Amino acid sequence: MQIDPYYVIVTAAMLASIYGLLAIGISIIWSSLGLINMAHGLTFALAGYGAWAVAQYLSSDGPVVLVAGIIAGALVGMLIGVLAFLPLYDKPNYVLRSLIATLAISLLGEQFMLAAFGPRSRPLPPVFGHASFHFGTAVVSAGQLGAIVTSWLVLLLIAFWAKHSRRGLEIRAMMRNPEGAALVGIGLRSTAMAVMAVTGGLAGLAAVLLSQTYFVSPFSGLTPLLKGMIVALAGGLGSIPGAIIAAILVGLIEAFTAVSIGGQFVLITQFLFIIIVLLIRPRGIAGIIETVRE
Amino acid sequence: MKEVLRVQGLSAGYGPLTVLHRVNLTVYPGERVGLIGLNGHGKSTLLRAIAGLTDWQSGSIQLKGREIGGTRSQSAGRNTHRIVRMGLALMPQGDALFYGLTVADHLNSGAFTRSTWRERSARRERILEIFPPLRKLLAAPVGKLSGGERRMVSLGRGLMTDASLYLIDEPSLGLAPSISKSLIAVLSEIDLKDGAMIIAEQNLSMLEGKVSRLLGIHAGVLKGGADALNAATLNGFAGAVR
Numbered sequence: 001m002q003i004d005p006y007y008v009i010v011t012a013a014m015l016a017s018i019y020g021l022l023a024i025g026i027s028i029i030w031s032s033l034g035l036i037n038m039a040h041g042l043t044f045a046l047a048g049y050g051a052w053a054v055a056q057y058l059s060s061d062g063p064v065v066l067v068a069g070i071i072a073g074a075l076v077g078m079l080i081g082v083l084a085f086l087p088l089y090d091k092p093n094y095v096l097r098s099l100i101a102t103l104a105i106s107l108l109g110e111q112f113m114l115a116a117f118g119p120r121s122r123p124l125p126p127v128f129g130h131a132s133f134h135f136g137t138a139v140v141s142a143g144q145l146g147a148i149v150t151s152w153l154v155l156l157l158i159a160f161w162a163k164h165s166r167r168g169l170e171i172r173a174m175m176r177n178p179e180g181a182a183l184v185g186i187g188l189r190s191t192a193m194a195v196m197a198v199t200g201g202l203a204g205l206a207a208v209l210l211s212q213t214y215f216v217s218p219f220s221g222l223t224p225l226l227k228g229m230i231v232a233l234a235g236g237l238g239s240i241p242g243a244i245i246a247a248i249l250v251g252l253i254e255a256f257t258a259v260s261i262g263g264q265f266v267l268i269t270q271f272l273f274i275i276i277v278l279l280i281r282p283r284g285i286a287g288i289i290e291t292v293r294e
Numbered sequence: 295m296k297e298v299l300r301v302q303g304l305s306a307g308y309g310p311l312t313v314l315h316r317v318n319l320t321v322y323p324g325e326r327v328g329l330i331g332l333n334g335h336g337k338s339t340l341l342r343a344i345a346g347l348t349d350w351q352s353g354s355i356q357l358k359g360r361e362i363g364g365t366r367s368q369s370a371g372r373n374t375h376r377i378v379r380m381g382l383a384l385m386p387q388g389d390a391l392f393y394g395l396t397v398a399d400h401l402n403s404g405a406f407t408r409s410t411w412r413e414r415s416a417r418r419e420r421i422l423e424i425f426p427p428l429r430k431l432l433a434a435p436v437g438k439l440s441g442g443e444r445r446m447v448s449l450g451r452g453l454m455t456d457a458s459l460y461l462i463d464e465p466s467l468g469l470a471p472s473i474s475k476s477l478i479a480v481l482s483e484i485d486l487k488d489g490a491m492i493i494a495e496q497n498l499s500m501l502e503g504k505v506s507r508l509l510g511i512h513a514g515v516l517k518g519g520a521d522a523l524n525a526a527t528l529n530g531f532a533g534a535v536r
Binding site for chain 2: 090166173183185
């Protein structure tokens with residue numbers, strides 16, 4: 001059995017980038033809003049359709065499609081916030097009720113996409129062109145390379161924004177102490193909407209980037225949601241470094257499994273991975289890398 | 295002279311427990327009011343009710359003539375950020391810090407209007423002059439600070455944006471007397487301009503000479519003036535010295 005290490009690395013890097021975008025979104029939504037967002041896959045899929053619609057009717061320019069996906073994702077994220085977070089966050093049993101609400105939104109959304117767009121999957125125009133490169137013995141398409149570079153660039157930008165802007169500070173403060181945040185004029189509801197918009201935008205970006213390899217369909221949100229959840233949990237909910245490390249590990253595991261024992265075992269090995277991580281460190285990888293936050 | 299704070303018939307509590315019983319209170323511009331009371335008698339509840347943080351409350355609270363009270367039985371803290379933006383600063387018991395963020399982050403978070411955010415470096419500098427020990431600690435995560443330093447961060451954060459009413463809940467809590475005394479001295483020297491301040495403490499001796507008016511609170515009922523001091527000694531308020 002010949003395993004091409006270059007191919008594994010390229011595939012793993014691509015998957016890690018996409019999963020990272022989704023997992024960081026899920027992780028931040030949980031730690032800042034206490035919301036387990038089962039509709040994050042819907043954000044992914046619907047943003048993909050938004051990008052497709054813009055490509056169909058407005059312009060199929062790479063940057064335009066990319067931005068359209070991000071904006072569509074942000075809008076869907078905010079809609080989910082309006083439907084599942086705002087009415088429920090200060091009521092009893094919020095966590096369970098919001099989980100059910102996002103699940104319901106996800107199921108309804110899937111049917112809506114099925115009805116509106118039909119079951120056939122749609123391709124998105126190539127955002128990064130048609131070039132291809134060589135990395136060792138592997139061939140890397142412009143789409144794959146673009147996906148990897150764009151993901152990390154965007155994540156760096158967001159990290160910078162989170163650290164230096166007022167909104168970023170408000171979100172970081174609200175994550176740690178909602179009452180303290182209110183005492184410095186930070187409104188929970190408007191900050192929550194900002195969180196849903198940013199994480200939705202990340203999901204939308206992931207959708208456009210992944211669509212370079214896979215097409216957009218009504219059910220294209222399920223697997224990304226699952227993978228995103230696995231990575232977020234393995235990384236430790238609320239930890240961005242943990243999510244990044246977990247994304248890299250999960251990407252490697254998936255690529256390796258796919259080339260060695262076959263793609264049908266990918267979910268099995270990924271679930272095994274997260275089970276083992278959580279058995280050893282219930283707080284996820286974050287429990288290993290972070291000292292206890294005082 | 296318009297009152298800074300006018301509380302009328304305020305009752306408030308947590309769940310089935312009523313802590314405040316139809317409290318009336320008026321605070322005028324320039325006043326520094328000391329609120330003395332033992333634990334459990336309503337000091338914190340009064341300050342928190344003004345900020346809208348109790349489980350339920352009823353009665354009128356007017357901040358600079360604008361109504362911020364009213365009757366509600368759920369959604370504690372829902373409007374707190376709006377009340378804060380109307381000119382209230384609450385430095386709560388326990389500091390309400392953002393563990394994981396640095397001292398500089400905390401001070402910056404206190405600059406919550408557009409103009410104060412733009413001039414946050416200058417305002418931070420002012421706070422550092424008031425609390426010099428924080429200067430070396432700007433990049434330190436607050437979890438690594440001592441109790442006194444954390445208290446300074448909480449107070450400094452509340453002072454970053456000018457408020458009409460400052461509510462300070464037990465600045466001496468958990469601190470050595472010498473540190474508490476210096477903190478309260480600092481608070482007593484802050485220029486209130488048209489605003490006012492209420493400092494809640496258990497220990498009467500902490501506030502003597504530092505405030506312009508003393509109130510006592512006992513079992514959720516306010517007592518003012520000479521009554522407050524008499525009540526303090528008669529009921530054996532902690533540290534009452536007379």
